[in-house]
Amino acid sequence: MKLFVFNGSPNARKTLATADHLGLEIEVVWMDVTQGDLSKESFLEVNPCGKVPVLQDGDLTVWESNAILVYLSVIGGGGLFPDEPRGRANVLSWLFWETSHFNRAIGMFAWERVLKPAFGLGDADSKQLAKARVM
Numbered sequence: 001m002k003l004f005v006f007n008g009s010p011n012a013r014k015t016l017a018t019a020d021h022l023g024l025e026i027e028v029v030w031m032d033v034t035q036g037d038l039s040k041e042s043f044l045e046v047n048p049c050g051k052v053p054v055l056q057d058g059d060l061t062v063w064e065s066n067a068i069l070v071y072l073s074v075i076g077g078g079g080l081f082p083d084e085p086r087g088r089a090n091v092l093s094w095l096f097w098e099t100s101h102f103n104r105a106i107g108m109f110a111w112e113r114v115l116k117p118a119f120g121l122g123d124a125d126s127k128q129l130a131k132a133r134v135m
Helices: 010-022 065-076 085-118 126-133
Strands: 002-005 027-030 054-057 060-062
Touching: 002 010, 010 065, 010 085, 054 065, 060 065, 065 085, 085 126
Parallel strands: 002 027
Antiparallel strands: 002 054, 054 060
16 A cells, blocks of 8 residues: 655644554655645646545555545454444544534644744734634
8 A cells, every 4th residue: 555645734644643553554655745746747647636645555546534544444443443333423423524624724723823924924814713713
């Protein structure tokens, strides 16, 4: 298996942590966003969305972090993805919540508090931060 990631991506980090927790052997392919690796034709053939993480397992390509978590949990065992429907529904509810709400809020905080100032794009927008607090 091959996992494409870049340093600093929380979605990549959670897939790496899951693979490590399950003791899965994965070849990690570190992408360099500063060199445009995600826009290169060779990577866009792997994921036309141009985003990481991406997992390749033989002829299967999985390119959403939570889908990767479910796949790794099913093939890796370890009880992370329950066999019974109620347990699966609970895990999926939290994964969908994380994607829809937590990631959006954290992304907004990261942009306003860290990235915007780092790139000299001004101070954090208090209105955007207030919106993120209630997501």
